[in-house]
Amino acid sequence: MTRLPAHLEVSGLIRLVESQGGTAMVLAKGERDAGTILIVTMCRGEDVRLFERMPQMDGTRPFLATKSQDPQKPEEFSEYLDRRRRQDPDIWIVEVDIANAERFVELLPR
Known part of the structure; x- marks a missing residue:
């Protein structure tokens, strides 16, 4: 299956978030x-x-939760994202503030 270029997928993701009443911001821009x-x-x-x-x-590629922020140690989550970015400079990180995030993520293409 042909994959949509990352920059177009991120653009669509941001539009979807906004259409659902949320906000989104690109924290790290990766390989186009x-x-x-x-x-x-x-x-x-x-x-x-x-x-x-x-x-x-089955060949699908759903988004799955892989890490949660500990409210007592928020810096650990930020450090984890920084480490991931250093390990893979091609990575995109998109921050989404939206009600019912898990339900939103389930709407995304697999």
């Missing part, structure tokens, strides 16, 4: 066509989680 996309979700700045695409046995 083939960069990996990470989504940091929250609702009014709380319940911060990281979603990443995970290939499945």
Whole structure:
């Protein structure tokens, strides 16, 4: 299956967030066509989680929650994102503030 270029997927993601009443911001801009996309979700700045695409046995690539921010140690979440960015400079990180983030992520193409 042909993959949509990363910059177009991020653009569509931002439009979808805004159409659902949320806000989105690109924290890290990666490789234009083939960069990996990470989504940091929250609702009014709380319940911060990281979603990443995970290939499945059936060939789909859904976004799955891979990390949650500890409210007592928010710096650990930021440090984790910084480490990921250093390991893979092609990565895109998009921050999304939207109600019911898990439901929103389920709307995304697989």
